[in-house]
Each structure stands twice: as C-alpha cells, then as structure tokens.
Amino acid sequence: xxxxxxxxxxxxxxxxxxxxxxxxxxxxxxxxxxxxxxxxxxxxxxxxxxxxxxxxxxxxxxxxxxxxxxxxxxxxxxxxxxxxxxxxxxxxxxxxxxxxxxxxxxxxxxxxxxxxxxxxxxxxxxxxxxxxxxxxxxxxxxxxxxxxxxxxxxxxxxxxxxxxxxxxxxxxxxxxxxxxxxxx
Amino acid sequence: xxxxxxxxxxxxxxxxxxxxxxxxxxxxxxxxxxxxxxxxxxxxxxxxxxxxxxxxxxxxxxxxxxxxxxxxxxxxxxxxxxxxxxxxxxxxxxxxxxxxxxxxxxxxxxxxxxxxxxxxxxxxxxxxxxxxxxxxxxxxxxxxxxxxxxxxxxxxxxxxxxxxxxxxxxxxxxxxxxxxxxxxxxxxx
Numbered sequence: 001x002x003x004x005x006x007x008x009x010x011x012x013x014x015x016x017x018x019x020x021x022x023x024x025x026x027x028x029x030x031x032x033x034x035x036x037x038x039x040x041x042x043x044x045x046x047x048x049x050x051x052x053x054x055x056x057x058x059x060x061x062x063x064x065x066x067x068x069x070x071x072x073x074x075x076x077x078x079x080x081x082x083x084x085x086x087x088x089x090x091x092x093x094x095x096x097x098x099x100x101x102x103x104x105x106x107x108x109x110x111x112x113x114x115x116x117x118x119x120x121x122x123x124x125x126x127x128x129x130x131x132x133x134x135x136x137x138x139x140x141x142x143x144x145x146x147x148x149x150x151x152x153x154x155x156x157x158x159x160x161x162x163x164x165x166x167x168x169x170x171x172x173x174x175x176x177x178x179x180x181x182x183x184x
Numbered sequence: 185x186x187x188x189x190x191x192x193x194x195x196x197x198x199x200x201x202x203x204x205x206x207x208x209x210x211x212x213x214x215x216x217x218x219x220x221x222x223x224x225x226x227x228x229x230x231x232x233x234x235x236x237x238x239x240x241x242x243x244x245x246x247x248x249x250x251x252x253x254x255x256x257x258x259x260x261x262x263x264x265x266x267x268x269x270x271x272x273x274x275x276x277x278x279x280x281x282x283x284x285x286x287x288x289x290x291x292x293x294x295x296x297x298x299x300x301x302x303x304x305x306x307x308x309x310x311x312x313x314x315x316x317x318x319x320x321x322x323x324x325x326x327x328x329x330x331x332x333x334x335x336x337x338x339x340x341x342x343x344x345x346x347x348x349x350x351x352x353x354x355x356x357x358x359x360x361x362x363x364x365x366x367x368x369x370x371x372x373x
Contacts, residue, residue, distance in 0.1 A: 019198070
C-alpha cells in the first residue's frame with residue numbers, strides 16, 4: 001500500500017516536471033504583454049518611431065535606461081529586406097536587433113561600426129541566399145544581418161551623458177532611417 | 185481512480201507552482217556575481233536560457249544586447265541587507281572597464297521612482313569624482329552633499345549598473361573582470 005502511494009507521488013512529481021518545462025517553453029509565445037506586443041500598439045511597421053522617455057508615472061517597458069534616447073523600427077521582412085541607416089551621436093550609439101520573442105540576436109555600437117553612420121541590411125536567411133553574388137561583393141562595406149524571425153524589433157539607443165544633452169541624442173536618432181530596401 | 189485524479193491535481197500544482205516561482209524570482213543560468221551585483225550576460229544573446237526567455241516575455245522588458253553592454257542588478261547591499269528607501273546606502277569604489285556606464289534606481293517592477301529633483305540615476309560622465317578618480321554615491325531618502333541618488337522612500341528598490349561598450353560578456357574569460365563598487369548601509373530613519 002505504501003509503495004503504491006510512493007509510486008503515485010513519484011508519478012505526480014514527474015508529471016509536474018513536464019508541466020513546468022512545457023509552461024516555461026510555451027510562455028514566450030503566449031505572452032501578451034511582451035515588448036513586441038507593447039510596441040505594436042505604439043509604433044508603425046518598417047519605419048522608425050521615437051519612444052517616450054521613461055518617467056516615474058509611465059514607462060513603455062520596465063527597466064528602460066532613462067539616460068538614453070530610444071527609437072524603434074518594428075519590422076516585418078516577409079516580403080522584402082530592410083535597410084537601416086543610423087548616424088552616430090556624439091557620445092554613444094548602439095543598435096540592437098530582437099526577434100519577435102525579445103531575443104537579442106545581434107547588437108553593434110558606434111565604435112564597432114567604425115564610421116559616422118551605422119549602415120545595416122536586414123534580411124531572412126532565404127533572402128540572403130537569393131542575393132546576386134555581385135551585389136554581395138558591392139555590399140561588402142554594408143553589414144548584412146540575418147533575422148531568425150520575419151518580424152522583430154530594431155532598437156536604436158543614443159546616450160545623453162547628462163540630462164541636458166537629451167535633445168541632442170534625440171535629434172541624432174531623428175536623422176536615422178529604416179525602411180524596405182526596394183523603396184529607396 | 186481517485187489516485188490518478190489526485191496525481192493530476194498534484195502534478196498541475198507542482199508544475200505551475202515551479203514555473204511561477206522561477207519566473208517571479210528571476211531564475212536564469214550563467215549568472216555573474218560580483219559583490220552585491222549580478223549580471224546575466226547570456227541573456228543579451230541567442231544563448232539566452234529558457235527561464236530568462238520566459239521571464240523577459242512575462243515582464244515585457246528588452247534585455248541589453250551583448251554587443252551593446254551588460255547590466256548588473258543589486259537588490260541588497262554587500263552584507264545582504266535589502267534595499268529599503270528609508271535607509272541610506274553608500275556606493276563607492278571603481279567600475280570595470282567600459283566606455284560609459286549608467287546607474288539607475290527602479291522599484292522592483294522596473295519603474296522609476298518619483299522624487300523632487302527628478303533624478304533617477306547617474307552616468308559616468310556626470311558623476312563627481314575625487315582627485316584619484318574614485319567616486320561615492322549616496323542613495324538616500326533625503327538630500328545629501330555630492331552625488332545624491334534619491335530613493336524617494338520607496339519600500340524596496342533595485343539598482344541597475346549598466347556598462348556600455350565593455351569587454352565583459354563579450355570576452356570569453358568573464359572571471360577576470362575586476363571590481364564592482366561596494367554597497368554599504370549607512371543607517372535607517
């Protein structure tokens with residue numbers, strides 16, 4: 001009788017473990033309040049939009065760094081690749097690429113880019129494979145990023161080293177461009 | 185029959201309970217601890233583990249990318265005293281190599297905390313230092329001379345130290361990263 005009860009408990013624990021792992025793995029796909037969902041209500045697709053700075057009253061996402069001006073390009077590259085061009089600000093500028101499920105799959109800063117603008121082409125692996133070889137060569141000075149998902153977020157961040165420099169950081173991001181590669 | 189029903193209920197409770205606990209406590213692998221500070225450098229890359237992934241999806245935050253920087257979180261001082269807005273804490277020392285850093289104070293949910301001077305943190309560029317480059321930051325509910333970071337008498341708060349353009353997290357040997365500033369409680373009101 002006791003061994004039978006122990007067996008039931010062991011079985012329940014095992015099943016509980018499976019439930020736990022399944023929920024952890026499913027949650028990123030089921031979450032309604034994740035960063036992409038929050039930004040979907042505020043930003044257009046395949047265009048750059050500045051984000052409101054976080055304040056004590058309101059913050060689009062939790063744990064935003066208030067020392068940074070932020071702009072987001074919410075992308076959908078299912079039909080065409082995307083071009084991003086971001087002039088660097090005086091202090092520090094970075095560009096981070098997130099999948100639909102908030103995984104940061106690529107990030108680069110102004111120093112790593114090594115020039116006055118950060119120029120990037122974003123495409124799927126299939127679109128990259130279809131690129132004519134010639135174009136791949138001429139594009140050698142452009143960085144090609146492969147997105148693991150067809151939708152996602154490009155987040156541009158420009159540092160205001162002190163609060164008074166925030167307008168300058170915002171202006172630097174305002175000069176950035178993000179859009180489908182064929183429309184320019 | 186009753187046995188299998190109880191097993192199902194027990195399994196659901198155990199499974200969902202474990203998920204809730206791990207996601208609300210911020211469980212993730214590959215943590216980097218230095219004093220009171222903890223960072224999860226892998227969370228800013230495709231190597232992010234399933235727990236961190238689920239946590240990020242639940243909270244709605246965007247983790248800082250590895251090529252951008254690394255974020256260190258502290259919820260207690262070096263002695264393990266939890267951050268309480270009624271107490272004052274002194275932060276001093278040196279930071280690991282980085283082009284810029286920022287220090288920001290949040291409530292446990294990641295919101296900024298209201299205060300009279302509208303200050304929520306410092307950057308490495310605006311901090312007041314002494315002659316040998318060292319600095320001290322006072323996190324306190326009432327005004328202090330020097331670098332005062334108001335805690336607004338929040339019941340609990342979190343400090344986040346972000347290092348931008350830093351070899352930490354990018355370099356493979358993350359053990360040799362030097363020091364993080366010390367955090368000491370100075371008294372409570």
